[in-house]
Amino acid sequence: MRDAGATRRRLLEAATAEFAAHGIAGARVDRIAAAARSNKAQMYGFFGSKDGLFDAVLAEHFELIVDAAPLDGADLPGYAVALYDAYLAHPEVVRLATWSRLERHPVGDLFADGVDHGAPKVAVVAAAQRDGHVDPALDPGDVLSLVVGMATTWSPASILLAAGPDEAAAVHDRRREALAAAVRRAVTTGS
Amino acid sequence: MRDAGATRRRLLEAATAEFAAHGIAGARVDRIAAAARSNKAQMYGFFGSKDGLFDAVLAEHFELIVDAAPLDGADLPGYAVALYDAYLAHPEVVRLATWSRLERHPVGDLFADGVDHGAPKVAVVAAAQRDGHVDPALDPGDVLSLVVGMATTWSPASILLAAGPDEAAAVHDRRREALAAAVRRAVTTGS
């Protein structure tokens, strides 16, 4: 029963759910401690503060946020569809990122910690342009942004319509096809 | 000096800034009352509650959210660019919509009040399909969602990169061109 690592993990898990649901300002540390079957004192021992806990949660999901799907420069439509499915399966990841955007980083890169985390992906797109897969007239960074933008069209942070698991499979399939076709035509070359 | 209407307007204005900056949970009613050079008692007299005030703010910006730019079925690329500019000029509108999405309506339509506010715009797209401007194979609702999704690629709610007014004009122009080209190729027909 006495296992600091497991307790820490339970706290992070509970904090993920709480922050994803209510954001930083709306999250309640008591709820997190209770949901994790622990207590606030331990929480503060591990993470220092409410903000520190959010940092830890975000760091844990960092890879899932920026690499929700593997990027293949030769198959950007497939990448977009994979992102659509990832956001559908894990809406909490998108919500966490969006809370961070709204409550922490109103402009610029979401992860503005000195390291340009998008650089490798931009390089992949640039390579795909050299290989004739992607329109070379476009800025590779813009291509990446646009593809992700299209994939987030029905995400839990969308303005118009957020997709949910309750919708018919046919609706999801229709969106996947429209998304793949749109990405293909928008940024890839005929080849 | 004694003008209930003007006071109400000042309160709404202050509330808009406060809610856009901090969301519902993060907003502070004292700050709103102070910023409006009024007081909480009046605020509660007008709007009943913090949530009621947010409702009023959202209702006031409703049109600006859903009709940030006029929709022309024959010029969807122009519509997308106009949206990009609108979001750049009025980030608070996008932020309000996103707070509402995150804190109030996790899935489905953002304005799920029985009325389908998107219907007229979907009809415009459907007409554009009949007129040969837009690919008729796509679902008109999906077309609208995708175009708005592309236009929000660099919005204050984006996951990767949020555009700001401090960026060079050339960067904005490059994005406008990429956006227009992408929309044109993605959903419009050759004609």
Add this chain to the structure above:
DNA sequence: GTGAGGCAACCAACTGGTTGGTAGCCCGAC
């Protein structure tokens, strides 16, 4: 083997400041 000592994990109860919301009163115009 065992039991005393040490220590990390654990926790209920508390604290001081904050927050949404309200009651009661003042003031100026007509």
Add this chain to the structure above:
DNA sequence: GTCGGGCTACCAACCAGTTGGTTGCCTCAC
């Protein structure tokens, strides 16, 4: 003089963060 606009002072509930202490596990002398 009264009525609508305006506002200060107040409150109960809440909330992030702390305290002081308990509990169970490991270890090592004997």
